[in-house]
Amino acid sequence: METTRRGLLGSAIGVAAAAALPSGTASAAPRTGTTPGRPPSPGEPVPGEPVPAHARGRTAALWREFTRTPFTHPQIPYVGRAGYRGGADLPRRPVVADVVRDYGARPDGSADAAPALNRALRDAGRRGGGTVYVPPGTYRIDGIVRIGHDRVVLRGAGSGHTTLHATRSLTDLIGPYGSRYGGDKSSWSWAGGLIWLCPQARWESLTDAIKARDRPFEGWTGNRRDAWRTLTAVRPARRGDRTVTVADTTALRPGARVLLQLSDDADHTLLRHMSGDIPGAAVYSWDDKTKLTSYVPYEWPCRVTAVEPRHRRITLDLSL
Template sequence: VVANALTHGAAPDGSTDSAPAINRALAEAGERGGGTVLLPPGTYRIDDYLRIGHSGVVLRGAGSGRTKLLATRNLTELIGPYGSRYGGDKSSWSWAGGLIWLSPQARHDSLVTAIRARAWPYEGWTGNTRDAWTTLTTVRPARRGDRTITVEDPAPLRPGRLVVLRLADDADHTLLEHMAGGGPGPEAYLWDDKTKLTSYVPYEWPVRITAVHGRRVTLERPLPLDARPEWDPRLISGTAALTHSGVVGLTLEAVETPQSPHLLDKGYNGVTFQCAYDCWAEDVVVRHVDNGFGLVAASACTLRRTRVEGRGSHHPYFCREGAHDNLIEDFRVAARTVPAPAGTQLHGINVEGLSSHNVWSRGVMEMGTFDTHRGMPFANVRTEITVENNGRHGGDASAGPLYGARFTHWNVTVTNGRAGLVKIDTIAPYSATVGISDVREFDQIDVPDFTGELHARVEAYGTPETLHPKNLYEAQRDLRR
């Protein structure tokens, strides 16, 4: 333990603004090389957002039922209006930022500077304009699933180093076709006018190196895609990541205000991980928020025993801007406590923006949906979830297909019988819909983005209670032990 927030001046009776004291404690812990900042039982008023910008720093309350942060202001007030880099009058606080924001300090500072300058930024590993990177080495051809690759120059590489695999698309959009599973349907798809989608490439995938033997480099996880010469595969260094930091054992409650009209959120947002790797939240509740838990260009992060409660939110969970390999387990989206105001929209457990290989496991959703939000996310899993399927997906037409290849929905009980976004065998290529309850189409009904055979499967339909294994993620993990 590095610090107790009380010794820095935090007030557990809510009488004064504790944000400066907590932020000082977090910053000092980081400057000392990491550690835990304790928030003893009580209610702490915060008039600013909390920032974890150093690796190895954990903000730890006494439990979500004992330590509460009461947030009085939103991110528009604290940082400023945040427009969309794609134009229009939308507020990017509708899908970005948090009142607890875990992001490496230098990257966070540059992002906030750009927002205040109204130079609406990209949010990921390669900077506000996606040019803040250097090549470490190019990569020889490799196949999806390979863990050992061959590089041209191993000199900059060492075990333990975090690198980013960069894959650029070609003029024929064959990288996007590959993400969609390949074949006649993706080849016939019109990609050129999907300008939001094409702005998401190059695909950037952070990964840690575990071994270097000559030019043979072993990675922590298998390749998510092929590395083909036409995509100029290379390992690059981008922004320095936030690693091994977390938030544990507290409730973040925003002052209760009416939910804003769709895409005009002010930024009463919960906990967001950005350019974070191997970070976590555990036993954390967010209440009365615009958007709950965010993974923005975050990878290998774990959210465990998290809950979204209160007056209703836009995105209870959002996973975007190339967020990969994250786990959200034992989660709950509680039913809203007040009716939804006119003009608002509820999504659910969101994934978009070429985000891949994320898992939602053991969840209860009293409202919301499996919000696959265009931007062609791929290879994501939702397993052992009960859902009152009453949310809707969003996503601009210019963001392209709803689904890339290899989505799996496994053991899902739908309490209101609605099929949309859960039973995906007629819309998602190379997908598996396994062990979902009997459903029918009503409300928002989608049509396939790709023509022809989807190579999708549906199994154990209508009988989730008979499915074995119950949880696909846990079964796959057990096979690796």
């Protein structure tokens, strides 16, 4: 899919694309999930495919270089499947709605498509999930698109085929978001997006506070950094672990959704991981970059699947 620079890109690869392209339209990476040795799913574009004709001449050299070697580029790590169960196959949700056929969205950019998208996403969520398909075309987005339910996928026809064209800024749509660090900076420079993944109650509490100019914190659990209660402490663990040792299991139950707060170690392995562990990062001096984890705790939402009180161990649905 494509989206304007003010929009939310479809994947972390898209962020690299936005940095590499001139102002105007930033092209998100193909929604692929393809790995070497695995053929793409039907209709999935593949990294390395030719740049669309309409984009030639305005694509930066770095992006062209990346599309030739998307899995091994020395500066841009392949993160097309980041965030979903440690790189497991992407969810294959059946298509339950076509926003053009079923909800009347106009693929020629002549009318605001946000209401149709939001109705389709809401209905899919209420029915238990599924894929909302956005056919090829250009869709004008005058508002905010929000996914507020689990198991819902918003999917286009691929990079260069489905374009979401945002026409208004978050300041226009919600209001000024004053920086919680003071001054005149807007927090919209690093928070929010024109596509939100947010339950209704959390959306309302955050946007109401922004409109009231309370300078809220856009945390998982509330508008303040301390809007949570500590359940237990976790012993040191390694990346990839799913079973961890805790100080006390009393407040933990199978099925409970929890938020882990991760702290770095003396070797800065958390910072290294956040940088993508790319070859160039091996020579970084990390001691002067700890402020990257000092603004807010690095948090990891997950669900408890098993509790072993005798051994003070819990198992999580996602690996660290």
